Amino acid sequence: MKLSIKNLSKTYSNGVQALKNVSLEIETGMFGLLGPNGAGKSSLMRTIATLQDADEGSITFDGINVLQQKEEVRKILGYLPQEFGVYPKVSAVDLLDHLAVLKGITNKSERKEVVAALLHKTNLYDVRKKHLSGYSGGMKQRFGIAQALLANPKLIIVDEPTAGLDPAERNRFHNLLSELGENTVVILSTHIVDDVKELCTDMAIINKGEVLLKGNPLEAIDSISGKVWRKRVEKSEIYEYKSNYNVISDRMIAGKPEIHVYADSLPGEGFEAVEATLEDVYFSQIFGLKQKLEQEAASETL
Structure with a gap:
């Protein structure tokens, strides 16, 4: 497929x-x-x-x-959107049974088996009779997956x-x-x-x-291996570093900023190589698009 x-x-x-x-x-x-x-x-x-x-x-x-x-x-299709609604006063087993009917599972005994299997699969069987309003966020997400798996x-x-x-x-x-x-x-x-x-x-x-x-995520990480550098800096220096280096991310470590810079070689004094992660791949791509858009905007104003 x-x-x-x-x-x-x-x-x-x-x-x-x-x-x-x-x-x-x-x-x-x-x-x-x-x-x-x-x-x-x-x-x-x-x-x-x-x-x-x-x-x-x-x-x-x-x-x-x-x-x-x-x-x-x-x-x-099974679909779990970012935000989905449930009937708060209905139990998980009753709502899943109703949704199964809408999915075309009309045979009652077959539907009962499917609903029970999905509640077991999502670890909700023991709370199947509880109203959905009493479910935690994680339980509601698991119920969302259960309804998404109806009809295989x-x-x-x-x-x-x-x-x-x-x-x-x-x-x-x-x-x-x-x-x-x-x-x-x-x-x-x-x-x-x-x-x-x-x-x-x-x-x-x-x-x-x-x-x-x-x-592949691992291949994406390999593609930037040896090109990510880090440095602990002062808060007052962040803007200057972002102006002069390809800073792809910054975060607070023990109350002090640490920046990651993308560069083919050692970018400057005080930097050290760091093992690349998928987060570095992600930020390098987002940063690259930001640079591209800024360059395009600047050329349009000329």
Whole structure:
């Protein structure tokens, strides 16, 4: 199975261009779509999920024209959006049963088995009769995955699934997603770099509606190995360093800023080489696009 996205573009009525000529080939397994908030990730997910139309381009999956055969897509799609609503006064088992009917599982005994199996799979069976209003954030996310798995989908889309979860719930969710990716195309859209590093064998970085990089996370890290340098600086010096170096990130370490600089060789006194991470890959790509946009804006004013 393969999801093929070619030259996809989308501009909203307010003039915001959410997607700019996006092309991706996504095979069976876990695929990470990484980018900051507002990068275009949700717009792409919503388009694949048939919730909005594209202006240009095409999407095909397992012989289905996604943009034209929407009902066929919905039969084999499992979708967990970034924000989803539940009926607070309904139990998990009753709501999942109702959603199973809507998914076409009309045989009562079959539906009972499917619902029970999914509640076990998501570790919610023991609290199946509890009202959803009493569920924690992580439990609601696991319920979201349970409803997304109704009718054995071939394509699963999860949009920012671990945002706001505590470490224990995040680990449970990771284990569940890893299991799903063994025989299904699973697209994980997130701004959390560690989620992609820990779960995905293939990924893309997207920002401002453009695909900046696509490939294996480990290979992406190897591509910048030996080119990331760090230095502890004073808060008052950060602006100067950002003006003179390719500072891709800065963070507070024990109350003092530490900067990471991308450079082919030692950038200056006091810098030391640091082992590259996927976070460095991510920030180097985002920083590169920022530079490109600034250069384009400057040339337009000349």
